[in-house]
Amino acid sequence: MCLAIPMQVVEIKGGSDELLDPCVALVESDGIRKEIRLEMADRIPLVGEYVIIHAGFAIRTLTVEDAEYNLKLMRQMAETLEHQGRLPGAPE
Amino acid sequence: MKCADEFRSRAITAPLVEEIIRSLVRPLRIMEVCGTHTMSIFRHGIRSLLPEGLTLLSGPGCPVCVTPASHIDAFVAAANLAQVTIATFGDLIRVPGSNGSLATARAGGARVEIVYSPMDALTLAQQEPERLVLFPAIGFETTIPTIAATILQAERLGIENFLIIAASKTMPQALEALMADPELQVDGLLCPGHVSAIIGSDAYLRMAERYHLGCAVAGFEPADILAGLLSLIRQHNEGTPKVDNCYTRVVSPEGNLKAQSLINEVFMPADSEWRGLGVIPGSGLVLREKYSRFDGMLRLEIPLQPTSETKGCRCGDILKGRLLPPDCPLYGAACTPLQPVGPCMVSNEGTCAAYYRYSGQKVSHRKIAKDTTTP
Numbered sequence: 001m002c003l004a005i006p007m008q009v010v011e012i013k014g015g016s017d018e019l020l021d022p023c024v025a026l027v028e029s030d031g032i033r034k035e036i037r038l039e040m041a042d043r044i045p046l047v048g049e050y051v052i053i054h055a056g057f058a059i060r061t062l063t064v065e066d067a068e069y070n071l072k073l074m075r076q077m078a079e080t081l082e083h084q085g086r087l088p089g090a091p092e
Numbered sequence: 093m094k095c096a097d098e099f100r101s102r103a104i105t106a107p108l109v110e111e112i113i114r115s116l117v118r119p120l121r122i123m124e125v126c127g128t129h130t131m132s133i134f135r136h137g138i139r140s141l142l143p144e145g146l147t148l149l150s151g152p153g154c155p156v157c158v159t160p161a162s163h164i165d166a167f168v169a170a171a172n173l174a175q176v177t178i179a180t181f182g183d184l185i186r187v188p189g190s191n192g193s194l195a196t197a198r199a200g201g202a203r204v205e206i207v208y209s210p211m212d213a214l215t216l217a218q219q220e221p222e223r224l225v226l227f228p229a230i231g232f233e234t235t236i237p238t239i240a241a242t243i244l245q246a247e248r249l250g251i252e253n254f255l256i257i258a259a260s261k262t263m264p265q266a267l268e269a270l271m272a273d274p275e276l277q278v279d280g281l282l283c284p285g286h287v288s289a290i291i292g293s294d295a296y297l298r299m300a301e302r303y304h305l306g307c308a309v310a311g312f313e314p315a316d317i318l319a320g321l322l323s324l325i326r327q328h329n330e331g332t333p334k335v336d337n338c339y340t341r342v343v344s345p346e347g348n349l350k351a352q353s354l355i356n357e358v359f360m361p362a363d364s365e366w367r368g369l370g371v372i373p374g375s376g377l378v379l380r381e382k383y384s385r386f387d388g389m390l391r392l393e394i395p396l397q398p399t400s401e402t403k404g405c406r407c408g409d410i411l412k413g414r415l416l417p418p419d420c421p422l423y424g425a426a427c428t429p430l431q432p433v434g435p436c437m438v439s440n441e442g443t444c445a446a447y448y449r450y451s452g453q454k455v456s457h458r459k460i461a462k463d464t465t466t467p
């Protein structure tokens with residue numbers, strides 16, 4: 001039931017009243033916009049940031065750098081392995 | 093999406109696989125706890141990349157599969173009431189209880205709608221004020237806060253015709269119960285990514301210490317899963333089991349505190365029955381007194397009746413990692429995704445269904461054995 005792919009936020013809507021109009025995020029994928037609830041997001045995302053979604057709710061906000069940094073780490077992991085045959089940080 | 097493609101690319105996975113093969117010095121049994129991991133492992137053919145000595149067992153991490161027949165019966169009883177509309181996650185509707193499923197109730201005239209989010213069920217309740225809309229609240233820690241937030245929203249908006257049947261479950265208690273079973277032989281746990289996003293990687297510390305068991309929290313892409321497996325192999329080789337968070341872009345040690353407080357506001361722990369595993373103390377959640385007006389069983393006066401397990405189905409042993417699906421005599425014969433007998437074959441994330449779809453093994457071992465011995 002878990003969706004692993006982060007979705008990019010294109011707009012933040014609502015928020016005029018914390019109780020009756022809590023803000024929601026619009027995310028876009030394949031040209032379709034979907035409204036995502038933010039009650040359980042660790043923080044409210046900025047437009048352009050990513051969210052991980054479960055059952056219509058954002059469960060985690062990822063900065064663009066977060067996503068890219070992690071990708072870079074994974075790439076480095078791969079390269080180091082190719083050169084040295086072991087992961088960075090692994091015991092000698 | 094670009095991001096996901098990069099995590100799948102061979103440039104990243106191939107060296108990880110090589111390192112796993114190099115590191116594995118003795119046979120290991122690793123349990124992947126989460127149904128989404130099970131699916132991802134099959135879909136990306138990860139099993140076929142791994143060395144022979146590394147056995148992957150699927151654990152009790154598919155919420156549909158562990159929902160006991162007694163709860164399914166309660167959902168069906170509610171569906172059969174004339175004024176009730178069931179709004180449910182799609183996976184649940186074909187799961188058999190002791191007397192039919194939500195799908196059979198629907199064929200008999202009951203109103204059963206599929207929703208993607210509990211919030212969609214609430215919207216349905218707003219659109220149809222003359223009906224009682226009931227959401228079967230199954231799921232683990234990732235789903236539970238979404239249900240709690242929906243209840244709070246219903247409370248704020250004063251919506252009277254929205255109900256749930258609380259049937260959610262919490263993971264650490266079930267894992268502890270499993271690990272305490274002396275018959276279970278597991279050398280490491282691949283911990284679920286998004287459950288851990290909520291409860292935090294620290295939630296497994298006790299388990300790592302008490303059972304001397306390596307734990308690795310992993311995401312769902314092939315590279316994530318392989319990195320998790322590699323961590324578990326290394327922990328084992330070094331004799332230092334711990335909790336290794338291999339999904340730091342999403343999981344923190346303490347988890348998502350906002351989501352945790354949503355859960356605590358609306359629900360409280362209770363003993364809970366798991367299909368195939370029996371009652372596990374403190375492993376379920378029920379509505380707090382304050383929110384009991386949303387309790388469908390209370391308002392519709394539906395009792396929870398004890399049931400027996402589906403005859404011949406070995407889901408219990410499969411959820412405990414004792415058997416693989418083809419070890420079940422019904423696998424591929426009486427039980428297929430089109431005609432499921434047990435919940436592990438119904439759910440998309442069920443181990444039997446994943447095996448059937450992706451492993452190429454379409455008949456039970458027992459059947460093969462029989463066929464080859466009869467001339």
Ligand code: SF4
Binds near residue numbers: 428
């Ligand atoms: S193959 Fe079918 S009957 Fe056998 S354990 Fe799996 S779900 Fe149950």
